[in-house]
Each structure stands twice: as C-alpha cells, then as structure tokens.
Amino acid sequence: MRYLALALALAACQNLDVSRDVGARCNLASDCNERCLTPSGDWPGGFCTITCDTAANCSSGTTCIDEQGGVCAFSCVADGDCTFLGAGYRCTAVDSHGAGTKVMVCRGG
C-alpha cells in the first residue's frame, strides 16, 4: 500500500511542462506532433515545435520566432526561466515572426 501511494504521488508530480507540441526532446519529426528542430548548438537535445505565422498560433507561454519559416519557442525574461529545458538553453533575444520586433525566448547558442 505504501508503494502504491508513493507511485501515485510520483505520477502526480510528473513534470509535463513540455509536450509533443512544444519542448519535448527529439531526433525525428515522428518524435513530435508536427516537427523537430534536430539536436544542435541552437537546440540542444532537439526541440519539438509547431509551425506558426504569428504568436497567436502558439500556445500559452510560447511565441512565434523567425526561424525555419516560423516556429514556436518558450518565452522568457531571464536565463533562469530556461533551466527546465536543460543545459545549453539561455534566454536570448531573437526576431519574432510576423511582428518585426525582438522577443526573448529560450534557445541554445
């Protein structure tokens, strides 16, 4: 019974900040719902994302950046906001897609 309670508690604490839409690690598009930014210095571990034209196409907490035709990435204010993505991610200013402004997102490099 104690093990059952522990397992249920662990399951409840499972971190699902990332998803197959945005943020999961990947090597191939089939690892994601739509597309994978393959592992590189810019996207350590790979990064599942979805195509966007404007920020309105992205889910809460993400925004549309001008990369590979427009993809959603996690918004941030400081590097600490990106630690949940793991080593190599920093809060970086990049061009937004469709707005002509700079936005701060979690990205490698």
Add this chain to the structure above:
Amino acid sequence: MSRRLALVIVLAARLAHADEAVTKTTAPPDMSDQGIGAELGIAAGGRVTAGGLRVAGHYLYKLSDQDFFDGVASFTYGGGSAACFRDRMNNFVCDHGLADGGTVEIGASVRRFFGGRDQFWPFARAGIGLAIVRFQDDGVTGLGIPVHLGGGVRAEVSDGVAIVGEGALDIGFGVFNHSLGLQPQVGVAITAGAEFRL
C-alpha cells in the same frame, strides 16, 4: 391447553419462521448457483491507463448465501493518437487522454450482496485482474495488475434475467516497455448489462 391457544402458538411459530427466512435471504432469490452476464460501459484512464468503450463478460458462481465468485473477461477500446515523448530529462513519458489506448483483461473478484428491497439488490465487488495494456500509436505495451473496487445494483426483470449497473475504481500497476518501467494505473468505469441464470 385449548385448541384456540394451540392454533395461536402454531401460527406465531410459522410467522417467526417466515420472518427468519426473509432476513436470512442475503442474495437475490432469483439467482441460482451459477450465472453469466454481459456488460457495456465506459472507462476513463489517462497517462498510461487505457480508457474508452468497455465490454465485459461475467461468470458468477455462488460461494455462500451472500457471496458470489465473479470471473470477468473485459475489453477496453479507446482512441487517441501518439502522446508519449522524451521530456527534457530524457525520460520517456506518456500523457494520454481519458479515453485512449486499449486493454484486454481477465480477472477474479467476489461480489457480496447486502440484502435487497423488492427486486433491487445492492452489492459490492472487489477483485484483481491481469491485463495487457496497449497504446498503438506510441508502440507502448504493458502488463497490468489492477485491483477493482466497486459496487452496483442488480434488478430482476423476469424469471432468470436481471439487469445490472455498477461503477468501479481500478487501481494498480503496470510494467511497460520503452523504458517506462513500472507505472501506476488509475481509472474508473461505469457499466451496465444483463445477467442470466444458468
């Protein structure tokens, strides 16, 4: 002793015996030693617990005045698309919806009746099962051991035929592939069906 007094005593004794017979009846009187049943309903799961349409078959065997062995074979058919991925810690995790995946299960349980009123007989059921759990689009398969705790009502509708409605909480563990390993299984199910006396 007068004949009138003797008659009163005999009648009183018969009435007492009849009352005793009513209070001792703790299972539906229409049930014989064995029965079979079929149920249809819905099951809700999530993460790595399958949910969807549930079809179940029952075999009932009388154990005592109020307890029946209830052997169950059930199928759960869900939908859903791929919902597993590697999180940033490189753990393989699944986030399936309430009605995703599928299960084939056999189980053994005990159904206890608590005495009924008219044709309605409430019961509780507790048991354990062995299940194969499958999420097709993720290639995830597991072997589950769920414990079922539930209850319901059985109502006789004609000689040898009854309808049954029940709800159950299913909790347990499953061992899955894709490095998921041991995972908790938590779900609920609501089903209804018919039972037939053998």
